[in-house]
Amino acid sequence: MKPVVVRNIKRADSNAIGTLGAVGVSTAHEALGRSGLMRPYMRPIWAGAQIAGPAVTVTAQPGDNWMIHVAVEQCQKGDILVVGCTTDNTDGMFGELLATALVARGVIGLVIDAGCRDVKALKEMGFPVWSKAISAKGTVKSTLGAVNIPVVCAGVNVEPGDVVVADDDGVCIVPKKLAVETAAKAQKRADDEDGKRKRLQSGELSLDMYNMREGLQKAGLVYVDKPEDV
Numbered sequence: 300m301k302p303v304v305v306r307n308i309k310r311a312d313s314n315a316i317g318t319l320g321a322v323g324v325s326t327a328h329e330a331l332g333r334s335g336l337m338r339p340y341m342r343p344i345w346a347g348a349q350i351a352g353p354a355v356t357v358t359a360q361p362g363d364n365w366m367i368h369v370a371v372e373q374c375q376k377g378d379i380l381v382v383g384c385t386t387d388n389t390d391g392m393f394g395e396l397l398a399t400a401l402v403a404r405g406v407i408g409l410v411i412d413a414g415c416r417d418v419k420a421l422k423e424m425g426f427p428v429w430s431k432a433i434s435a436k437g438t439v440k441s442t443l444g445a446v447n448i449p450v451v452c453a454g455v456n457v458e459p460g461d462v463v464v465a466d467d468d469g470v471c472i473v474p475k476k477l478a479v480e481t482a483a484k485a486q487k488r489a490d491d492e493d494g495k496r497k498r499l500q501s502g503e504l505s506l507d508m509y510n511m512r513e514g515l516q517k518a519g520l521v522y523v524d525k526p527e528d529v
Contacts, residue, residue, distance in 0.1 A: 300358060300385075304369060305447035308459040310353035310378075311475035315482035316462050320351025322485045324468040326492075330485035331477065337453035337470040341410065341429050344418050348427030349466040350408045352379040353475070356452075356459050358444040361388035361413070362436075366444035367397060373446055376405030379463040383412050383452035385444070389432035391416030398426045410463060410470050412452045429470050 319327045328336045355378045357370045370380060380401065382392070393409060394417035401409070408427040414434035415421070421428060431453070447459040455472050457463075462473040473481050498508055506512055523529055 302443035310460040311462045311478040315478035318482040319464050322489045324466050324471045326485050327464045328471045330481050335472045337455050341453045344428045345422040351464045352377045354381045354461045354463050356450040357382040358450045360442040362390040362438050363442050364392040364438045365440035370446045371400045374404040374406045379408045381410045383450040389414045390436045391434040392438050395420040
């Protein structure tokens, strides 16, 4: 890996980002063909946050947050910082002071495949973080990484400018080249689900709404009236 900072990146379509953020992770993931979902250990440090924005990417060394400091300068309003480590790590690489710097740049959140600290302060600030762990273990600043190059974070390849969608369900990455198409599919899914929700609220059974009965019968499911008939 070459230690480099790419200053100018192409960010995903802003309207697509807005749509994907509104529908949330589960719908975005489904609309993307059930792909792009980070490993389930990536959890929000406090509940209720829902964000979407273009990724500024960081490759960092384990236990070393030097490149996160470098990346702050490259962030713009509405960005989300995505940090991947070269090897497995749970050290607390991010905390209140770095969050303060990011907020000043207009960054709306962080996704980090490592540890996070200062949870109480971050919650009070309203700055959302999705991390692998919460750890007070400190870090050093001694080894270079890279900013705004492709990075693997929690099992997903993230390109600079890709759409990051994050909420209580986890984190989904939508490639910027697919953002508009995926947003349209996601909106259609959301609209369809609204209709299904109303039908279910009226008392209709999902068995009938999804026409499952014939398939269940062909698969061999049998109904009996009394336990002794089994």
